[in-house]
Amino acid sequence: MDFFKVSFLLYIVSISSLLSFVYGDNFYQDVDITWGDGRGKILENGNLISLSLDKSSGSGFQSKKEHLYGKFDMQIKLVPGNSAGTVTTFYICTGGMNHDEVDFEFLGNVSGEPYILHTNFFINGTGSKEHQFFLWFDPTEDFHTYSILWNPINIILFVDGIPIRVFKNNMDYGLAFPTSKPVHVFASIWDAEDWATQGGRVKTDWSKAPFTAYYRRFNLSNACVWNDGKTDCGINTDWMEQKLDWWSWMTLRWVQMNYLLYDYCTDTKRFKNGLPPECLIFTMQLSSQGSTHDEIDFEFLGNLSGDPYTVHTNVYAQGKGDREMQFKLWFDPTKDFHIYSVLWNPSNIVFYVDGTPLREFKNKESIGVSFPKNQQMRVYASVWDAEDWATRGGQVKTDWSQAPFTASYSDFSANGCTSSDTNACSKANSTWMFQQVDSMGQQRMMWAQKNYMIYNYCTDVRRFPQGLPPECSSN
Structure with a gap:
């Protein structure tokens, strides 16, 4: 998708696959050495x-x-x-x-x-x-x-x-x-x-x-x-x-994000008259990938019984992330479904929980900050083991005696452009293409960040001793 507003209900998925191979007979029977x-x-x-x-x-x-x-x-x-x-x-x-x-x-x-x-x-x-x-x-x-x-x-x-x-x-x-x-x-x-x-x-x-x-x-x-x-x-x-x-799409995405060296579908120098048509169709179905991928994350970090989840958000543009903001929620996300939404348009990216904006990442290309706008993305959902870092920095490990760990999703909605022609998309019924956080939304976002935000990369001077990222100082 090329810009979208996506939401789904999440009831804070464990998928496992067992791959086995039944091997063939015998090389004498199956092959000829030809040269x-x-x-x-x-x-x-x-x-x-x-x-x-x-x-x-x-x-x-x-x-x-x-x-x-x-x-x-x-x-x-x-x-x-x-x-x-x-x-x-x-x-x-x-x-x-x-x-x-x-x-x-x-x-x-x-x-x-x-x-x-x-x-x-x-x-x-x-x-x-x-x-x-x-x-x-x-x-x-x-x-x-x-x-x-x-x-x-x-x-x-x-x-x-x-x-x-x-x-x-x-x-x-x-x-x-x-x-x-x-x-x-x-x-x-x-x-x-x-x-x-x-x-x-x-x-x-x-x-x-x-x-x-x-x-x-x-x-x-x-x-x-x-x-x-x-x-x-x-x-x-x-x-x-x-x-x-x-799960296989997520695994493929992991491989291509970490180990892909060359992809003809991104080689605009080689294909000066336009990428091959299968590349355009393919990227409508996959998140952008490779060393310069774009990505927008909601991650829910589990905790011990009685302790709250941490909502971990991040934005990658041209392969650069390190834009984490973390929040506690004002409700127990395991008791009922709640709506988590991502708005992505040419002006900004906004994260919502039940309609309340948590954070906004504005398009600051004018000051040299990359913004995702040229790579189509697919929507993913998963549950996976991150005991090395997810809970209290990895101090609390996964208790596998409680497995399987199951999350439930419902009411998925994707109101997005499926064409690289965003002008055509904007002419349709796509008010979200121009949507920004209004004054009431700004007040709700300030309330969420004041009361529930537990980490903001834009205030972490120890992490960025040479100066905070430019998008932080321009806010």
């Missing part, structure tokens, strides 16, 4: 494959069968040490000039520097849809599971069951999506020293060769087999309708 002149080897009675690269050649394998839709899982242990210049892959591809392809590519690096996970989608031969990530672990120390889910709804890439990116089927908007061409599953290791590591500045150190990656637990049990123009999807086809639930 490498002996550098690819099936080991341990068909349970492990090693792929090696030296100065003469890399190596690779592909699935024996073709598949039209599926969930493809592979455990991989990457090349340790100085792997600069190498690329280790796991991907699905149709082949041919107008091929469809979904890529996991692991770009090696010098010793001590992390791998970069490079992902891409090709549809009818057109790619240029790259996302790059750091990983939150060392992928050379142990095996980790990398998964591609491809169904008629979306393509989702997972790492150890955690979603890292989604590509939705937006054919209704005239955008291409792979739906008709069967794929093989491929894996390989090869030399890409011209571009793989620091843009090609760091070359492959062939004295470290051979470079060897290991693959195991290849799972094809949730994939439709293509044979003579027909598909056999087996009995378990739940994955055919799988998409991300709320």
Whole structure:
């Protein structure tokens, strides 16, 4: 959404997901080593494959069968040490000039520097849809599971069951999506020293060769087999309708906020004539992300029985937060539903509780303060464990004997722009686009802040010894 007023009733959600993998049969049965002149080897009675690269050649394998839709899982242990210049892959591809392809590519690096996970989608031969990530672990120390889910709804890439990116089927908007061409599953290791590591500045150190990656637990049990123009999807086809639930969206958002290095959907220098159309559709459904994300927070910090909740609010603009204000509430938020609202328009952001404004963040771009206005956002809700900091600075830990901890939400209302054309939005019945806190609202906000505010970053001179943020002094 591009500006909105959103409210919901909250009855101060514990969601857990258990991910398990049922692995496929045997590499002897499932794949063929297709190139490498002996550098690819099936080991341990068909349970492990090693792929090696030296100065003469890399190596690779592909699935024996073709598949039209599926969930493809592979455990991989990457090349340790100085792997600069190498690329280790796991991907699905149709082949041919107008091929469809979904890529996991692991770009090696010098010793001590992390791998970069490079992902891409090709549809009818057109790619240029790259996302790059750091990983939150060392992928050379142990095996980790990398998964591609491809169904008629979306393509989702997972790492150890955690979603890292989604590509939705937006054919209704005239955008291409792979739906008709069967794929093989491929894996390989090869030399890409011209571009793989620091843009090609760091070359492959062939004295470290051979470079060897290991693959195991290849799972094809949730994939439709293509044979003579027909598909056999087996009995378990739940994955055919799988998409991300709320918790998965939150997890994906965490990954992209903390580990996303490059997103083609934000590269305006590369796409001078406008971002690809799927980027606009995609960002209407996700909060802005990456190192320059925008975010507006209501967070309710739990406490011991009998002690009040703390309402923690924050505003991020262009990746910069540190604008916390905290409040106690003038009621018990666990006894009944109450309305929590965020107003976001070009002039200001206002937080409300039951219609009473708690705080206002004004647009101060005129004095150089960033204000969220160019990135579409999605509305999220969640409950999660923050015992390291949430209650009394982490001194009071979560009592798991009281689990599960459940919150209830109702009467969600989102009156917002779903187009980047805010002028068109303002012409509609959108009085909130021009709404500001009136004099009576200012009095109510002063009452709330005088009686219930327990922390204000704008008064924390110890935290900001070089001077308070500029938006504070201008209030």
